[in-house]
Amino acid sequence: MNAADVRAAVIALLNAEPVTESAFGYSTGQLAELGERPAGYTEVVVMERPRPGQRVGGAGTTHAWRIVTRAVGASEALADEIRARARTRLFEQSVTVGDTSGFITSPNTDNPIAEDGEYFSGPSEWSLHL
Amino acid sequence: MKITVRDTLGDLEADFRTIARRAPRDMAKVVRDNAREGNRLAKAFASEQHTMFGDEDITYAPSFTVERIARYTYEYGPDAAIGDGSQASGYEFGSINSPGHFDLARSLDIIATQFGLDVDDMVRSWFWPS
Numbered sequence: 001m002n003a004a005d006v007r008a009a010v011i012a013l014l015n016a017e018p019v020t021e022s023a024f025g026y027s028t029g030q031l032a033e034l035g036e037r038p039a040g041y042t043e044v045v046v047m048e049r050p051r052p053g054q055r056v057g058g059a060g061t062t063h064a065w066r067i068v069t070r071a072v073g074a075s076e077a078l079a080d081e082i083r084a085r086a087r088t089r090l091f092e093q094s095v096t097v098g099d100t101s102g103f104i105t106s107p108n109t110d111n112p113i114a115e116d117g118e119y120f121s122g123p124s125e126w127s128l129h130l
Numbered sequence: 131m132k133i134t135v136r137d138t139l140g141d142l143e144a145d146f147r148t149i150a151r152r153a154p155r156d157m158a159k160v161v162r163d164n165a166r167e168g169n170r171l172a173k174a175f176a177s178e179q180h181t182m183f184g185d186e187d188i189t190y191a192p193s194f195t196v197e198r199i200a201r202y203t204y205e206y207g208p209d210a211a212i213g214d215g216s217q218a219s220g221y222e223f224g225s226i227n228s229p230g231h232f233d234l235a236r237s238l239d240i241i242a243t244q245f246g247l248d249v250d251d252m253v254r255s256w257f258w259p260s
Contacts, residue, residue: 045229
């Protein structure tokens with residue numbers, strides 16, 4: 001299991017059926033491939049946090065991951081909507097990578113949506129233990 | 131061989147008096163040391179980004195400071211009033227055009243472990259002084 005697997009699982013969760021709207025979860029690489037950015041989307045970045053042995057009370061084989069979702073919209077309202085949509089799809093949802101499952105906890109931090117070039121964006125940070 | 135251990139409530143009372151006297155100082159020290167260590171790590175991560183991998187905003191890392199804001203509360207990280215410290219939110223979380231560096235989040239991952247262990251050691255040292 002590596003960060004790319006976890007990122008793919010999170011993106012799959014964002015874009016999962018039933019989709020009442022177009023897919024909106026992308027990795028940094030997928031966005032670069034698109035060429036032109038969509039009007040509203042969520043960029044997903046995943047990092048592994050220190051291994052269990054390095055944490056207090058850390059035992060077994062549980063790995064901790066930091067998930068950062070950046071809600072981006074052409075307008076502030078759209079960025080807000082994208083963030084809310086991502087929240088519905090990620091909050092306390094189960095993620096399965098290989099044969100391991102875990103739950104995404106509530107956002108650790110939710111930074112305000114602010115002007116970002118021609119867009120409005122705001123990052124949220126989540127934790128996942130697998 | 132015979133070992134006899136004698137203890138009286140008077141000793142326990144004396145221990146509690148000592149603990150009550152030592153606790154505030156010890157607790158403040160544990161928080162201070164971990165805040166300093168967190169700042170040192172975050173500053174090192176920032177310095178890596180701004181001097182090793184590039185020369186943009188080289189006064190960002192030097193803007194990291196530690197501040198005592200309450201008896202057992204410290205705050206560390208970039209100070210907006212110093213150098214490029216005001217660029218903090220952009221560097222920490224990134225923007226749509228540049229990835230975040232997560233200097234503070236990564237430092238927290240490390241000190242969170244040490245902090246817990248230090249609190250453990252501190253309490254143990256009250257009852258079983260080395």
